[in-house]
């Protein structure tokens with residue numbers, strides 16, 4: 001089912017009431033019919049307007065329980081309008097913009113909503129990159145240039161993986177890593193790519209072990225003329241990412257929240273050729289009903305220790 005509004009008029013016609021939004025979320029969450037999140041039973045009775053009660057174990061649930069909308073005090077229509085707006089911002093959405101456009105009460109609410117949505121931009125269990133893939137790291141933030149393998153004060157190291165489609169860039173994955181050690185880099189590559197892929201890197205020693213990990217590792221040696229870009233796809237992605245962080249977010253991205261911005265950038269980049277805004281809206285909502293709820297405190301706490309098993313690179 002890829003059923004989404006094609007333009008603003010269709011959007012407004014379809015999602016003018018809470019019931020419209022709930023019905024749509026129901027279809028996204030249970031496309032094959034109701035499924036109890038406790039016992040897996042497929043039959044339920046409606047209780048009131050919002051709740052469903054499992055016919056077997058009596059567990060009560062709603063379309064938004066366990067999703068990013070869990071516990072929200074705001075109407076779903078406002079959430080839908082936010083998602084429509086966020087997916088329509090070609091260069092990304094800022095909390096200030098969201099607060100202004102939708103009249104959200106506080107900057108904090110706008111900020112929190114955006115971070116929840118960024119989290120939903122990572123498709124749970126999404127496919128790994130495959131084929132020929134360039135991998136490189138880049139330092140984000142800070143003023144001084146960083147030295148490889150040693151880290152640099154005030155900077156975050158981000159691994160960039162980009163599919164090579166001739167001269168075009170296919171899909172990308174981004175992941176912040178603590179350092180450029182073999183352990184960090186190999187882990188990042190494994191989370192982003194399918195075994196059997198061909199991985200192109202430069203001659204950095206941190207990548208040497210890739211060939212023993214079920215990859216064909218091609219080291220692009222730095223013997224070519226000066227100025228030749230060895231990994232052009234990665235360099236292009238790094239430049240676009242930095243420009244985006246500086247432009248849309250005016251460089252005001254703190255390191256502890258960088259992962260969320262990397263998710264947003266990846267989401268937009270991988271769907272940059274998608275012609276329908278409605279399709280991005282659909283994808284984001286589809287992810288939104290699949291992820292766990294996250295509350296502000298946990299969000300801020302968990303940022304440093306994001307679990308790697310979500311393939312959320």
Ligand SMILES: [Zn+2]
Pocket residue numbers: 036037038039040041054055056057058059
């Ligand atoms: Zn049940």
